[in-house]
Amino acid sequence: MRQVKGNIIAQKLARLMSGGQPRVLDLFAGCGGISLGFQAAGFRIDAAVEIDEIAARTHAMNFHKGLASDAFERHAKPRDITAMEPEEITAELGLGPVDEAFDVIVGGPPCQAYARVGRAKLRDVADHPSAFKVDPRGNLYLRYIHYVKATKPLAILVENVPDVLNYGGHNVMGEIAEVLTDLGYVARYSLINTAFHGVPQMRDRVFLMAVHKDLGTSIEFPKASRHMTLPPGYNGTRSVALKLVDLFAEGHFVEADHGNPDMDAPVTCEEALGDLPPITLHLEGKLRRGARRFDQPVPYPSRKKLPEYARRMRNWRDFEAPEDGLRDHVIRYLPRDAAIFREMPNGAEYPIAHVTAVRLWEQHIRSLEKSGKRVSGAEKQRLYRAMVPPYPVGSFPNRWWKLRPDFPSRTLLAHIGKDTYSHIHYDSKQARVISVREAARLQSFPDGFVFCGTMNPAYRQIGNAVPPLMAERLAAQIKIALDRAISGRMLAGTVVAAE
Structure with missing residues (x-):
């Protein structure tokens, strides 16, 4: 086989071809739901960015617990993505050059931050050479994209709530897909309910997955492993969320698989x-x-x-x-x-619950009166306040x-x-x-x-958190895409010199 010196994407693929584990950077990591799913699918969690002090320590306790004290504390440190550059993280953790350190970036920037972008489309703002400085406190999606530009990952996962598809007149996830396409990625996103994938919870979330076009492959969402009919409220929420998604012209949106009635019921x-x-x-x-x-x-x-x-x-x-x-x-x-x-x-x-509480209160009053006690109006009101929740029905x-x-x-x-x-x-x-x-x-x-x-x-x-089982299913699909790219290179007889 002939050796060819390639770009950073090719070098990362060459490392995986030689048996290296895919390395993950988890942004907005929380306690580590996505990290846990990716680790279970064969990925290595090398770094995380999380601003909450307690969640950052939880993440370190679970994914870096075997390290010496000083190294552990560096991982347990809370980090503000708006104030920290990617190269600062790799330097602090001793991970080498920032564009060589990671193979996969995952995370879910808070949707509310998108309001700061205003009426301009995300791809227009992101094209600005200092886009993240427009308002680093609010435009957290821009920070996520900034980290993608700096780290040049092979693959990407973004997670968010269904509202991200219809937020202030924007389909934010669609716009992220457009930006990633401009950066050289093949991006797809879908609205998935975790109950169809073995999680005992009806949780609708939007997931975007992307792989770099140089991998020569595409990305596919996992097929449902369970089947159910969602309650009416979930269907209504999904309809509102999908209102701005062009199912035919856009090219990035993928309808989620819901299985069929012959499949196992959801986990109860x-x-x-x-x-x-x-x-x-x-x-x-x-x-x-x-x-x-x-x-x-x-x-x-x-x-x-x-x-x-x-x-x-x-x-x-x-x-x-x-x-x-x-x-x-x-x-x-x-x-x-x-x-x-x-x-x-x-x-x-x-x-x-309120009707039940009132009934219990009435029963208690009757019981007191039947025992011969005289219950005044003031005492009834006191007991009512003590026994019945105060929230309007x-x-x-x-x-x-x-x-x-x-x-x-x-x-x-x-x-x-x-x-x-x-x-x-x-x-x-x-x-x-x-x-x-x-x-x-x-x-x-x-x-x-x-x-x-x-x-x-x-x-x-x-x-x-993102349910780890759902993250594992998505991670498995990214692993399939990476393995497919590696197999394609090996069949082509090309080995890239990884430097």
């Missing part, structure tokens, strides 16, 4: 959570208010046969369940609401929701860092909201994944 909440230890301390008067840490292991209950999903969460390579028991299995102290949680039917929302219909054991969960959001009423456990005997570890299970984080901080920050990190 029971399959995801049913093997975990019950929590009843709050019913026994042994739970108090305050921040809770995760230093108390809880033994798994004995169970002869585990669902496939539970086995994966316990046996994820390098993140196996701790031998001494489950960590992070802690809940919020909500003494007023346990009786409501118990009486609510599965699948019920806040209006039913019409204003927050989705604020509360009780899981269905036979169905996937609704979307987990960062808001669970403030309250967890959106995910009330389906087991009425436990009469509680889901624990931190149960939130992690619904998001497909394995039991051996460690969260830094106390309960509320852990909930928030989980709600913000």
